[in-house]
Amino acid sequence: MKKKAAAAAPVPVRHVIWLGWKLVVVFSFALFFYALIRLHFSAEISSPTKYLSRARLRSRIPRYNNINGTPKIAFLFLSRFNLPLDFLWGGFFEVRNKNPSFLFPPLSPKFNLFLYGNLLQNADRANFSIYIHSAPGFVFDESTSRSHFFYNRQLTDSIQVAWGESSMIEAERLLLANALDDPTNQRFVLLSDSCVPLYNFSYIYRYLMASPRSFVDSFLDSKDGRYHPKMFPVIPRNKWRKGSQWISLIRSHAEVVVDDEVVLPVFKKFCKRRPPVDTSKGRLNIKLQKQHNCIPDEHYVPTLFAMSGLEGEIERRSLTYTLWNQSVTKMDNKAWHPVTFNYADVSPKRLKEIKDINHIYYESESRTEWCRVNSTSVPCFLFARKFSRGAAMRLLSEGVVAPFDASSLLGSSS
16 A cells, blocks of 8 residues: 655744745835835936036036126027027127117116116126037037137037927026026026027116016916826926026026926926827828927926926016917928018018017916016017028118128128
8 A cells, every 4th residue: 555645844933934024024125115216206317428417517506696797698599500690699799888879768777877887888798798509519610600709609518409309408508507607697598599689789788687587488388288297296287387498587597497406307207299290101190199299498497487486586578579370280390380580571660560569468377468677668579589691681781789781791691
């Protein structure tokens, strides 16, 4: 007769207890690391090999309570490569302090006294500085620019920028960070390579310096659905704003933008442009256009300021005029793009219409923004875009920004 198989030996109780504790410890560590990742989600930092790290940005900002010298405007140009309207801006900077009769209307008696007593006596370049973000490696010199004011003013740490991506915000922050290195820079104006000034330098200087506020176009974005629910709770829905990227900041507000370590990472993760329309894909376009769509540079600064409690310290409007092509065809890839002004579009009558604008209506908030500086009514816009070379030459020839003969440039404006 075969013997029955021996019964399995019982597992010691202490082994069961040890295994249970081991599982508890492993599970606890897993929960800890998961919670740590969730906790630090809002502080996620991009790869230092791709962008300038925020630690470097913060360390580059000198903090000054007092400045020694005349307050300056930092003109920050965001360019693809060269500046096609450099000849216009060269004329603008060249005659900045030579014709006080251009100054109108008065903004305040106290500021006028400062202007005539000090500003007009300053040496060259004492009232402005220039910074250009262009393609990496592009150099502004005699071969690439027709104005000496732009020679070697490009950033050495520029990045490759793509429209509708967060790299546009990174480029703006780089411009601000570099300009903040100079303690005399007290106003920071962001401009595109197609922007033009609507007044001469002295008037623009006085307009900006007379106001203690930044100019940031900002309004409730309640219709186009660009807010991504996953931005919550870092960015609450009621703090989501939209506006023009063309801003003008006072120094303390420029520091807020460069110091930001909370809002930008969320934008980079959830505010992305949907793929562009491709007619070759047929009906697939309908599916593509249902994807979440967000243009970071139209939302970042106004949303950051709303979250930072700064809306009471800003004029919620841009100083740069843009005429939009409001196409009724949703599948038209030219819809809602800025209209380009050509030579025939910048007649004295048309320019006067732009310069006479004294208020802006925001439909989403039923709000009318009256344009004022220190309770004084002023024109809403100091700059305009998008201008062709021909339009810029007409501005010069008609003395809008400077008494200059544009005909001398015709031979070199290919």
